[in-house]
Amino acid sequence: MITFESVTKSYDSKAEPALDDVSFTAEAGEFVFLVGPSGSGKSTVIRLVLREEIPTSGRIRVAGKSIVKMPTWKVPYLRRSIGTVFQDFRLLPNKNVFDNVAFALHVIGKSSASISTLVPDVLETVGLEGKQKRYPHELSGGEQQRVAIARAVVNKPGILLADEPTGNLDPATSQDIMDVIDRINRNGTTVLMATHDGEIVNRMNRRVIELADGVIMRDEERGSYQVGA
């Protein structure tokens, strides 16, 4: 589903590259944790998959397409097959829960009819039934992240990217969010999640790719956190 082949990314030709000769493959339906200290290149991987950045060298395939030489006008269609959630939720404060999720469908040209069936479905999936009319400021952090996840997966993408999705949440709420992401993964969505949260990684017992200074230190099936070990 996601393949990196010898990917190097330098933001500045003089400095050390943010990613240095990174290769890995995440199969369809797989759940992969990206771990490592700040500045190790986790976010760069996420941005490369989204094609917000273009690698300095190497090849990247996402959802069956080579994305490095992809023309700009095709990039939006690539992103429709990827859902993304961030640490800071990125909700629209002046729209309620339903409209925040519906916005993602409106702007890719979905009809009102399909929006009115898709949005309630996905809100149920993330456990927000009955809170459609709430505004973001009326929700807890965990609920806001559920809205963000609902928005990311409402269009049924094959891939879910999560960049520190529990970074702003307390442990109990983090676990609830992980349950939601796990449920989405079990429905067949490939998940690539960058995180600092060792406890979650250890509990989930999934594949772990550890990055340090832009290099893959280990890549383990059913791995644990142990950064720098």
Next chain:
Amino acid sequence: MKSSFILSEVFGGLKRNFSMVLSVVLVTFVSLLFVGSAILLQMQIGGMKDYWYDRVQVAVFLCPPDSEAPTCAEGEVTEEQKESIRADLEGQDLAAYVDEVHFEDKEMAHRLFNEQFAGTSLEGSVPQDQMQESFRVKLVDAEQYEIINEYFSATAGVEEVVDQNKLLDQLFAIMNVATAIAVAIAAIMLLCAVLLIATTIRLSAFSRRRETGIMRLVGASNAFIQLPFVLEGVIAAALGAALAGAVLALVVHFGVAGWLQAQAAGFELVSVGDVLIVTPLLIGIGIIMAGVSSVITLRRYMKV
């Protein structure tokens, strides 16, 4: 669905940036007002050329009783001299240049004078016997006035040959200078409008960066993301252009057609009909200007 969503974004943007949008409307209005004025001035010149160049072009003025011109040393023009001048004008030598000749006697000159200055203090101020007789000559080619002038330069009984187009050419020169000034001001104002539209779009894009960020993330196409901003600029500029057209129409209706036409006898001035031709052009200029400047701005400030 899609279009109604875009429209609601556009009107949201217009409301949010009201003061900036208003300034775009006003700057576009002023700049296109000058563009429109320049075009109307040129239309007026064109219309006047058509009108005058079709009519009498050269006047051969005959000696009045007390002229000081050397060719009038013998006093007022005699009947024989008139006949000889007419024969020359209609003769073989000038046949290739002269299209039509008619004689304007004192009575006719007096009547035309009073018609031309009707309603002013000059009306009736000159008695008929002081009017000057002349031959009015229409040339085959309006530019060949000099041939007639030279031909009669030493002819007794001819006081002066006047190229009436020359008087008009002076008027046209003044109007051309006015056009050039209007175009220069319009160019500066258009530059202001372009820069202002660019600034407005940047502000608008900045204030909506959350929305556009999410739109990019979920895979909205660039056209879909940028269209509301482009439309915002285009609508503001089109409003300004329409306003310029409306003001030009008012000025022409009350100022030119209502007032100036009454003063200027004989020939037609620009009308509201001309403004109706110019206005779509102004709206077109406004739309293209705003469209191009907003697309360029978005390309620079909104990455994919």
